[in-house]
Amino acid sequence: MKKKKNIDIKPGRVLGISENKYDFLMFLIVFIAIELLMSVGVITPFYKTIVIKICIDIVLALGLNFITGITGQFSLGHAGFMAIGAYIAAMLVLKVSSSFVMVLVGTVLGGIAAAFLGFLIGIPTLRLKGDYLAIATLGLGEIIRITIQNIDPAILGGAGGLSGIKLYSKFEFVFICLFITYFVINNILKSSYGRACVAVREDEIAAESMGINITKSKIFAFVVGTFFAGIGGALYSGYVGVIQPKNFGFMKSIDILMIVVLGGLGNINGTIIAAIVLDIVSFALQEFSELRMILYAILLVAIMLIKSGETPFFVKLRNMFSLKKKKLGESEE
Amino acid sequence: MAILNVKDLTKNFGGLQAVSHVDIEVEKGELIGLIGPNGAGKTTIFNLLTGVYTPTSGKIELKNQETGDLIKINGLKPYITSSFGISRTFQNIRLFKELSVLDNLRIAMHKRCKYSLFSAIFRTKSYRENEELFYENAINILKFVGLDEKKDELADNLPYGEQRKLEIARAVATGASVVFLDEPAAGMNPSETEELSRLIRDLRDKYELTIILIEHDMKFVMNLCERIYVLDFGTIIAKGEPNEIKNDKRVIEAYLGEDV
Ligand SMILES: Nc1ncnc2c1ncn2[C@@H]1O[C@H](COP(=O)(O)OP(=O)(O)OP(=O)(O)O)[C@@H](O)[C@H]1O
Ligand SMILES: [Mg+2]
Numbered sequence: 001m002k003k004k005k006n007i008d009i010k011p012g013r014v015l016g017i018s019e020n021k022y023d024f025l026m027f028l029i030v031f032i033a034i035e036l037l038m039s040v041g042v043i044t045p046f047y048k049t050i051v052i053k054i055c056i057d058i059v060l061a062l063g064l065n066f067i068t069g070i071t072g073q074f075s076l077g078h079a080g081f082m083a084i085g086a087y088i089a090a091m092l093v094l095k096v097s098s099s100f101v102m103v104l105v106g107t108v109l110g111g112i113a114a115a116f117l118g119f120l121i122g123i124p125t126l127r128l129k130g131d132y133l134a135i136a137t138l139g140l141g142e143i144i145r146i147t148i149q150n151i152d153p154a155i156l157g158g159a160g161g162l163s164g165i166k167l168y169s170k171f172e173f174v175f176i177c178l179f180i181t182y183f184v185i186n187n188i189l190k191s192s193y194g195r196a197c198v199a200v201r202e203d204e205i206a207a208e209s210m211g212i213n214i215t216k217s218k219i220f221a222f223v224v225g226t227f228f229a230g231i232g233g234a235l236y237s238g239y240v241g242v243i244q245p246k247n248f249g250f251m252k253s254i255d256i257l258m259i260v261v262l263g264g265l266g267n268i269n270g271t272i273i274a275a276i277v278l279d280i281v282s283f284a285l286q287e288f289s290e291l292r293m294i295l296y297a298i299l300l301v302a303i304m305l306i307k308s309g310e311t312p313f314f315v316k317l318r319n320m321f322s323l324k325k326k327k328l329g330e331s332e333e
Numbered sequence: 334m335a336i337l338n339v340k341d342l343t344k345n346f347g348g349l350q351a352v353s354h355v356d357i358e359v360e361k362g363e364l365i366g367l368i369g370p371n372g373a374g375k376t377t378i379f380n381l382l383t384g385v386y387t388p389t390s391g392k393i394e395l396k397n398q399e400t401g402d403l404i405k406i407n408g409l410k411p412y413i414t415s416s417f418g419i420s421r422t423f424q425n426i427r428l429f430k431e432l433s434v435l436d437n438l439r440i441a442m443h444k445r446c447k448y449s450l451f452s453a454i455f456r457t458k459s460y461r462e463n464e465e466l467f468y469e470n471a472i473n474i475l476k477f478v479g480l481d482e483k484k485d486e487l488a489d490n491l492p493y494g495e496q497r498k499l500e501i502a503r504a505v506a507t508g509a510s511v512v513f514l515d516e517p518a519a520g521m522n523p524s525e526t527e528e529l530s531r532l533i534r535d536l537r538d539k540y541e542l543t544i545i546l547i548e549h550d551m552k553f554v555m556n557l558c559e560r561i562y563v564l565d566f567g568t569i570i571a572k573g574e575p576n577e578i579k580n581d582k583r584v585i586e587a588y589l590g591e592d593v
Binding site for chain 2: 183184187188190191192193194195196198199202203205206207208209210211212213214
């Protein structure tokens with residue numbers, strides 16, 4: 001018998017990645033647990049909406065994390081791509097049929113359309129770096145939103161948006177989408193395609209000299225990220241039932257970016273935890289929406305001061321405190 | 334016939350002529366030294382040959398290993414020259430610091446990735462076979478340079494000398510036939526330098542490389558290199574075997590005060 005070779009496929013420093021067999025089990029356990037808690041009534045219908053919102057936000061954030069965290073390309077236009085997915089799925093479900101098949105088609109098409117646009121837009125913009133790229137993507141996100149708003153209201157509803165969309169984003173459907181997102185992104189990261197993206201983030205000059213077409217890798221990352229933005233948008237339509245251009249403004253992009261930054265740039269599991277934490281906090285602060293903005297501001301400043309980088313913010317905070325304790329005990333300095 | 338043929342290579346940065354009318358001819362399997370005082374234009378030549386800079390004028394030709402014909406590579410981007418078999422290290426080490434030693438090498442093999450994205454997502458046979466190949470290849474090179482036991486360590490955590498070695502290993506991992514080493518011995522102590530000297534020669538023999546290196550350590554260059562080009566103010570002032578270079582008047586002048 002040929003011995004099974006033990007190849008090492010974990011990518012070095014994309015934190016928060018685990019082996020697939022356990023992933024699947026973990027997701028299954030979480031799924032069953034939530035289903036159980038829902039049937040028993042511990043998770044009330046209100047809490048259920050929070051759970052669904054969290055799942056959608058994770059899909060969105062994992063997409064942005066691929067662009068910004070893993071490939072190092074700062075994008076502030078995620079909500080624009082989300083809008084593409086949201087409107088395509090909503091239109092199909094509203095105008096064609098509200099069957100599950102159409103929901104599925106709408107979601108996939110929403111992702112594909114967003115990715116296609118991401119591809120077209122990525123070619124010119126990804127030549128820009130840092131702040132310039134951030135501003136360009138911010139502008140593009142706004143252009144998408146304003147375009148939707150100004151298309152004949154008879155088609156896309158103008159500023160009033162689309163309403164009466166069937167609430168198709170049931171927990172089961174959203175959770176499966178989340179699992180697929182996680183699965184796809186994890187496996188890409190454990191392949192040469194993902195490693196090339198990480199290399200671009202680490203050092204563009206070295207990456208290019210080692211044979212990586214950095215423009216191609218950046219566009220690839222953008223396509224993957226915007227694809228999941230589209231999927232997330234489609235799920236969002238079926239979650240809220242009413243979509244308006246103003247839901248996909250700059251602030252929505254910031255919301256998603258906050259999750260990615262808090263979870264640690266490039267950190268998959270961190271992104272998931274950050275989405276859970278932030279969503280719970282913002283639901284708790286729902287009545288004081290201004291407070292949420294203040295909280296964001298404080299968090300952002302704290303992140304800048306602490307420079308958590310790839311480590312999740314919470315972990316960094318915890319480490320800081322435990323480190324201090326250790327230092328006192330060891331009396332090194 | 335030469336594997337690398339550089340004719341009349343010139344590079345201007347605004348008013349500064351960093352490299353002017355340089356001719357270099359390298360045979361397959363040679364170990365060439367490129368020396369010269371600080372600011373002579375050595376690194377600029379590497380940047381021109383690897384595609385980081387576009388030459389102002391001149392011609393760079395590389396022999397295709399398979400077909401044997403000459404390809405003009407000036408102005409091509411680094412990832413394209415890399416696909417023609419050119420690789421390099423950097424004067425200021427440019428490793429993927431936050432990645433493991435193993436991943437640094439696997440990234441260098443990216444262009445040999447044969448599987449599709451679909452295969453990657455669904456872990457098909459071609460994905461596994463290809464990754465196994467990458468892994469084995471990486472481990473072999475790491476063993477050769479003596480870093481296999483550190484494969485899971487972050488590149489940034491390696492001691493300086495080992496980072497230099499890893500960068501060379503990474504350049505070899507691309508499958509290159511022509512490798513440029515920019516000051517590989519910089520910052521190393523004499524015993525490390527000696528070991529590196531052996532390593533470079535062994536790598537050349539094992540992987541059938543053609544190596545061109547820049548180095549300020551004269552003892553290192555004179556012992557290791559078979560032929561040497563001397564650059565001063567962007568022009569080649571002398572070329573030849575170490576013995577000829579040592580006694581060349583113009584070289585001694587250029588290095589005035591330095592121990593040649
Ligand atoms: N991108 C650039 N823009 C402008 N000038 C440059 C650039 N790169 C190099 N130069 C100039 O070209 C000249 C040659 O530089 P180069 O780095 O090639 O020298 P070098 O021979 O490698 O020196 P050292 O031994 O110090 O590494 C220097 O005067 C340098 O300032
Ligand atoms: Mg130099």
